[in-house]
Amino acid sequence: MSSEDVEVQASDEQQYLTFIMAEEEYGVDILAVQEIRGWEETTSIPNAPDYIQGVINLRGTIVPIMDLRRRFGLKPVEYSPITVVIILKVSTDQGEKVMGIVVDAVSDVYSIKHSDVRQPPDLNQDDNSDFLRGLVNVKDKMVILLDVGTLLTSRHPLELPSLSEYDPGHA
């Protein structure tokens, strides 16, 4: 195999870390994942949106923690010792930002081909659907790929697609 072949292969595939939330599986670009931690108490930020739990001290840096269930308007759950925080970092025009998201549990790491990713269904809210990269079928399960940049920086309400209207069977 020539090196060019490797490159083509590499650019066509991307690794995603997936996690579970309310029985659905979501994926984020693994390159954006800095670390995975257990839940710890946060210091709340005045007048922050309800989905911002507060901030924690991550080795000397102040890192905000976002509850992803609340972010998507899902039913919040009590945090437990197995509640997981995924620390993500994204480049923005103000520099690199680090933020944590609270999810139910971490699931798996998949290599996903770009060609297998399908556009999300129309949400009737064209502006705010950027946080969805697309949908992909892995082992007969539907995985929702999220765009970390938009997820962390957008201040608009984010609404998940209704997957029941969507037929995952035919890739």
Next chain:
Amino acid sequence: MPSILAVDDSASMRQMVTFTLKGAGFEVAEAKDGQEALALAQQKKYDLVLSDVNMPNMNGIELVKALRQLADYKFVPVLMLTTESTGDMKTQGKQAGATGWIVKPFNPDQLLNTIRRVLG
């Protein structure tokens, strides 16, 4: 190894001179003007003094004059770092008791050659 007192108000020149001389095995002390140099010279006898002319507080000419007043420095070679444009400085320097001069700009090899000339 002979010891040399290098005097220049410019930190970069001082660094260059010190680095070059130390690299050649000389022992080097630095001073940033005549006053500082004179204080050092009073504490220890250096084998050679290398001094810039234009410096604040006490310039090179004044330094040579003062050095020649010290018993230890009557015959110690004192070289002035001069530039072409300050031609009369050579004369002034000589009159004050300087041994000779090195014309700026000089490169490290030129500096070493001259020093070795004097120290033998």
Next chain:
Amino acid sequence: MSVDLSQFHQVFFEESLEGLDIMEAQLLQLQAGSTDMEAVNTIFRAAHSIKGGAGTFGFADVAQFTHLVETLLDEIRAGQRPVTEHAIELFLQSVDVLRALLLALQQGERPDLSTAEQLKQELQKVLDSSAVPETASTDVVPAAAQSSAQGWLIEFRPDVDLLRTGNEPFRMVREICELVGQEAVTVEVDSSALVDIQTLDPTSCYLSWQIRIDCAIELSNLQEVFEWVEDECDIRYQALSQAHATRDVPELEAQPEAPVPAVEPEPLAVKEEVPAAAKRPVDASIRVSIDKVDSLINMVGELVITQSMLSQLGQDFDLSSLARLQQGLMQLEQNTRELQENVMKIRMLPISFAFSRFPRLVRDVGGQLGKQVQLKLMGEDTELDKTVMEKIGDPLVHLVRNSLDHGLETPEIRRQSGKSEVGHLTLNAYHQGGNIVIEISDDGAGLNEEKILRKAVERGLVSVPEALTPEEIHQLIFLPGFSTADTVSDISGRGVGMDVVKRNIQELNGSIEVQSEQGVGSTFTIRLPLTLAILDGQLVRVGNEKYVIPLVSIVESIQLEPRNMNHIAGSQPVMPLRDEYIPIVCMKDVFSLTKNTDLSDAMLVIVDGERGKVGLVVNELLGQQQVVIKSLEQNYERVPGISGATILGDGTVALIIDVTGLHKHSNERAA
């Protein structure tokens, strides 16, 4: 031996740029016709150092250019030329050119030489106009003698003083031997001048020498050997013809020990390559006075002593040494605190670093606008953090330009309004509490309230113009999208408005306000924290959360008496305190803390901000401690009423209260 000169480049650039600053500052104080030779000398010295360094480190363009500047300065210094306005102007331009050259070289870029070339011609013109002749060459050797002969006979008769300059005749003989080989040299000593032992002065030289060289060598090589003593001796060179010569000619190059013509100045030819190593990021550096470093070293010394004392105590500890342990820990705390304070001081620089550019700027811009301006700098020794200093530069420039452009009037208008023709601009800096205050004031026209209001209404920035007080009108200039200049001028209207200035200052946790009186002048007051890194804080508890209130802004803390609070309908509650009414801010409400908070036992922390005093309702006062300020915005966003965050001893995060912001925020919520 080869020395990599590029390792000294950074130091050379730094000191040269500093030298230029000194030149500039001195030039700006120099008046045409001045006879202040000390100032000229200082300027000369800076130019001289730059030239010397540039030549040595291979920056030929800089060396050549500076040479002209230096020559002109030297002539002025020697009294051969007066200080003229034109010369000052040329020198100032030269400073700019050199600064640009050096900065480009520092970045490893090829500098643009076009301006330098133009200015060089200007300088040359001035130099050529001189009535003073160039110093004639002192070379006394007839050109004919330069040709090489087959040998030389040198008569060297030193003055009696020769030894007193540290010159040793033996050295010259040695050098000649090195040049041509010992076999080719014959030395005869003439001791006829030697005096009686009683009158002999051991520091005098009574001998003379005849040195015969039987070997072909350039005269200039020999002259070089005697160069330093030329004026202190009688020296004759006599060329020996073929007949005199007895030996074959050794090749000069073949002499391994032969010194290369040692002190020949390197020609200032333009070198094609840029000597600075390939583009390299410039390391930010800071100059720290030796005093500061010494005091740090002392403190570290004390720390080490405390540490060893504590570790000894720990090795065989029993309860009887408890008191000593506590004492040791206290000492440790004090050492740490002192060390921390002093480390922070390293970052503190006098504000003169930021002020130094203004004399030039005021001169240039004032001239451009045809305005006469006298600049006064005050409190230049006031220290502030290097980072703050760097970030405050641009806003200050903008404010000064703004005063020159819009504030100060032309001489005619000033005369008409009964003022002196010369406008006054003052920059003043001083410490106030934990802040540094910088004032930019002018005695110009003041803010034109009518005009501001009209513009604001036009732009839809205000809806009820008649309800505004003059102070409120003044604040309008800081709104985004506001600019009163009728035409966007070159001076201050570069598309950057006061709103940007204000935002920049806010980003430094600072504030800006303006006081102005029409026809009398304006004063812009900037308040900045001394450092962005550390603050003394009072830890308080509100509900389940802990907050840090900057200690500098706390006036006092008192028990809250709910029955003393007056609730005036539709506005904030107030509480009488001595002869004042203090507005009360309930942090629980303002911060929308949902958790149940019982106020029955609450404390009132009276803080003083820009908007005056305000009482903050908290549940409990915890300890006071110094906290390191961490950014909340770095990963999140700006939060009204919060200036940052810090990490407490237990590793948890506490937010730091922005007193002024909180007051403002609570007003907005109440409205």
